[in-house]
Amino acid sequence: MNNETLIENEARAEALEQAIADQDLVATADLLTGMGTTEIIEVLERLNTRERAVVYRLLAKDRAIEVFERLDSTLQSEILSGLQDEDVAAVFAELNPDDRVALLDELPASVARRLMLGLSPTQRILTATVLGYPQGSIGRSMSPEFVTAHPAGTVAETLVKVREQLDDAETIYTLPVTDAGRLVGVISLRDLLRAEPDERIGELMSVPESMGAEVDAEAAARHCADLKILALPIVDREDRLVGILTVDDALRILESAESEDAARTGGSEPLRRPYLATPVASIVRSRVVWLLVLALGATLTVQVLDLFEATLEQQVVLTLFIPLLIGTGGNTGNQAATTITRALALGDVRPRDVLQVLAREVRVGVTLGLLLGSLGFVIASAVYAVPIGAVVGLTLLGVCTMAATVGGVMPMLGKAIKADPAVFSNPFITTFVDAAGLILYFLIAKLVLGI
Amino acid sequence: MNNETLIENEARAEALEQAIADQDLVATADLLTGMGTTEIIEVLERLNTRERAVVYRLLAKDRAIEVFERLDSTLQSEILSGLQDEDVAAVFAELNPDDRVALLDELPASVARRLMLGLSPTQRILTATVLGYPQGSIGRSMSPEFVTAHPAGTVAETLVKVREQLDDAETIYTLPVTDAGRLVGVISLRDLLRAEPDERIGELMSVPESMGAEVDAEAAARHCADLKILALPIVDREDRLVGILTVDDALRILESAESEDAARTGGSEPLRRPYLATPVASIVRSRVVWLLVLALGATLTVQVLDLFEATLEQQVVLTLFIPLLIGTGGNTGNQAATTITRALALGDVRPRDVLQVLAREVRVGVTLGLLLGSLGFVIASAVYAVPIGAVVGLTLLGVCTMAATVGGVMPMLGKAIKADPAVFSNPFITTFVDAAGLILYFLIAKLVLGI
Numbered sequence: 001m002n003n004e005t006l007i008e009n010e011a012r013a014e015a016l017e018q019a020i021a022d023q024d025l026v027a028t029a030d031l032l033t034g035m036g037t038t039e040i041i042e043v044l045e046r047l048n049t050r051e052r053a054v055v056y057r058l059l060a061k062d063r064a065i066e067v068f069e070r071l072d073s074t075l076q077s078e079i080l081s082g083l084q085d086e087d088v089a090a091v092f093a094e095l096n097p098d099d100r101v102a103l104l105d106e107l108p109a110s111v112a113r114r115l116m117l118g119l120s121p122t123q124r125i126l127t128a129t130v131l132g133y134p135q136g137s138i139g140r141s142m143s144p145e146f147v148t149a150h151p152a153g154t155v156a157e158t159l160v161k162v163r164e165q166l167d168d169a170e171t172i173y174t175l176p177v178t179d180a181g182r183l184v185g186v187i188s189l190r191d192l193l194r195a196e197p198d199e200r201i202g203e204l205m206s207v208p209e210s211m212g213a214e215v216d217a218e219a220a221a222r223h224c225a226d227l228k229i230l231a232l233p234i235v236d237r238e239d240r241l242v243g244i245l246t247v248d249d250a251l252r253i254l255e256s257a258e259s260e261d262a263a264r265t266g267g268s269e270p271l272r273r274p275y276l277a278t279p280v281a282s283i284v285r286s287r288v289v290w291l292l293v294l295a296l297g298a299t300l301t302v303q304v305l306d307l308f309e310a311t312l313e314q315q316v317v318l319t320l321f322i323p324l325l326i327g328t329g330g331n332t333g334n335q336a337a338t339t340i341t342r343a344l345a346l347g348d349v350r351p352r353d354v355l356q357v358l359a360r361e362v363r364v365g366v367t368l369g370l371l372l373g374s375l376g377f378v379i380a381s382a383v384y385a386v387p388i389g390a391v392v393g394l395t396l397l398g399v400c401t402m403a404a405t406v407g408g409v410m411p412m413l414g415k416a417i418k419a420d421p422a423v424f425s426n427p428f429i430t431t432f433v434d435a436a437g438l439i440l441y442f443l444i445a446k447l448v449l450g451i
Numbered sequence: 452m453n454n455e456t457l458i459e460n461e462a463r464a465e466a467l468e469q470a471i472a473d474q475d476l477v478a479t480a481d482l483l484t485g486m487g488t489t490e491i492i493e494v495l496e497r498l499n500t501r502e503r504a505v506v507y508r509l510l511a512k513d514r515a516i517e518v519f520e521r522l523d524s525t526l527q528s529e530i531l532s533g534l535q536d537e538d539v540a541a542v543f544a545e546l547n548p549d550d551r552v553a554l555l556d557e558l559p560a561s562v563a564r565r566l567m568l569g570l571s572p573t574q575r576i577l578t579a580t581v582l583g584y585p586q587g588s589i590g591r592s593m594s595p596e597f598v599t600a601h602p603a604g605t606v607a608e609t610l611v612k613v614r615e616q617l618d619d620a621e622t623i624y625t626l627p628v629t630d631a632g633r634l635v636g637v638i639s640l641r642d643l644l645r646a647e648p649d650e651r652i653g654e655l656m657s658v659p660e661s662m663g664a665e666v667d668a669e670a671a672a673r674h675c676a677d678l679k680i681l682a683l684p685i686v687d688r689e690d691r692l693v694g695i696l697t698v699d700d701a702l703r704i705l706e707s708a709e710s711e712d713a714a715r716t717g718g719s720e721p722l723r724r725p726y727l728a729t730p731v732a733s734i735v736r737s738r739v740v741w742l743l744v745l746a747l748g749a750t751l752t753v754q755v756l757d758l759f760e761a762t763l764e765q766q767v768v769l770t771l772f773i774p775l776l777i778g779t780g781g782n783t784g785n786q787a788a789t790t791i792t793r794a795l796a797l798g799d800v801r802p803r804d805v806l807q808v809l810a811r812e813v814r815v816g817v818t819l820g821l822l823l824g825s826l827g828f829v830i831a832s833a834v835y836a837v838p839i840g841a842v843v844g845l846t847l848l849g850v851c852t853m854a855a856t857v858g859g860v861m862p863m864l865g866k867a868i869k870a871d872p873a874v875f876s877n878p879f880i881t882t883f884v885d886a887a888g889l890i891l892y893f894l895i896a897k898l899v900l901g902i
Contacts, residue, residue: 038674230681312770323774426785
């Protein structure tokens, strides 16, 4: 798709949205037939619940299923609630076990049970295996449908087996090699095609990378990404193969993990659906709790200032620098926190590195502090008075050092106590640094100005 | 890999790092032989330049190349600078054209030129095609090595062709179908295996999704991810096939894009290498410019306060709420900015949606403002005085509304003027909201308290 084509699609999407807004069903249906699945999905993700239900019902049957399979489970469940029972059952049966489980989590228990009963026995068992693993584990997002090879089997035999199971398996490009259920190797279809028909899998297979089904889904997905492989075998505690994680599922897992981190560092809960498809009320809900918590934390600053009110009355000029000082502290803290949160997510830094991180951030903080501090000293001395300049400069040095250190260590503590590091980063740090920075400021002021 | 195994690896990695710290080359070499490529890479990413060079030279030849291929280009260039010319040439020749180009961007022009001349003619041409596209375009990250099918060809013929080119092509699992160089379709290896030997590709192929080589790399990678496909054909303006983007490369592109967004929203430049492998000096560099810019912006708040110094002298109590008020404003702004920045990155929101976003964020802001405002009014009235409570409450209402609106719209403006939306988000908003919030605060105070 060239930039030109991108623009065409844009235009078509706009026309469609217009038709929907005008409730012109004929025009809508016409436009839909001319559009690709991806385009349709992009539009659906921008509509409100009612509009989405209408548009979905206008889709041709197979197209409808294609589209449904690729929607987020939250949107899927909404659409289902608007369909006839028999259509629901049909759509549900079409899904892959892993996607089906994601959807089940969104549905009311009664509906979920009814849908499960509607499945074919095999599909029900497959779905059950996935359902058996705890939320957030990779077992929940893996596909239990895979083709395996046997070490004693020949290339020819294996290729036949692959051909037979072409339609059931999630991927045929990476084959786990199992012996009595245990994962003993892995072989790519590329290697199979390269080899002689009578060669034995056992001689061709390579050492398998794998993950335990109980491992955190994001960690497994990140591992799959780092390995640059198309599929990662998932095993149970006895190293028996229970599923396979395909790279496209890994990608989906990572994307939602990134969204979560982004939201948390911004001090809100992640939206569980595309922004424009989220009701304003849920957006408010995703933010209000955090905002209240942080505001409550900020009352600390009120108390600190209350404490030093006498000092302020003597030197109102000190007030002028309050936002600058705590702002700079907040920025320095956020810089450190964001870097470390990201490094933790990527596995570049581990909780045991806490001392190394501490040492580095102190050095960074001091350097930044000296720079900003001397600058602050010069300017504030010039504009106001040298003592004031000294107070501002020294405070900047102190605040930067403290902020960088706290900002670097907080996320690691979060990780260490198994909380989301992102939660422990930016917003909290700002609140903490604000209060601590103010205390530092007034202590230095009292010292330097002798009040 | 089970959690148990993960812990084992942890232990091994720690032992290795110890051996390296002790400069015990024998122990280091022993430990290395027992480790998987991924483990070794994880360790390398945690060492400093000198240590990394030592460890790399201890690796067996093939292992060394395996490892090298999967390192970031920044680390690759460092390692190269420590190797003999002939080794450099050998390693360089082993790389895929796209990885090679990424590395060339890191190397001094003279070295780059020499290395290019060392390549085989074919490899040199392939590398040149990739080099021909602008930085940041998908053309730069695509692979120019692909197997194509012809619509008139039979399944049997195509499978033979695939077998012949097994080793050169980046992927054989998705085959672009071209006619006279033009992309006319795409067929998966799965479909080929499913079909009868004498069927024609033209009847089996499906409509191709593709991207123009000039398209932004992140957009293309995101598209590849949304489609849940293994490879996306890349075409030139005349729709001629010029390369292919594989999902694992798409993943790599997305990861670095995420890191960049994370850093920018945190108010710093992205580190171009793993945190522990980054010298403190470069970390400082990645933060200092932003910090200075923001501090400069914050001097606005000093001027605002200077403006209202008289008011402050009359009512020192107003000072107490300054950090709380601007803090809350900053948080509300960041929440909105982070949500919208993310939505833009995911393509959930487009610049043309600016009015819709504006409308939504105003509503969100007012709702949050009413909540926090009334709360602030009650508390401040109880602790201090009703007029003070009124000032605080009204300011909170105003600040939240303004912050959410600004926070929501700023990233979209950023995107519209083709800048990185993340840059225009959190740090800038905080600075802006701080100053604007203070003005609002004092105007309301003057009005309510009649000073």
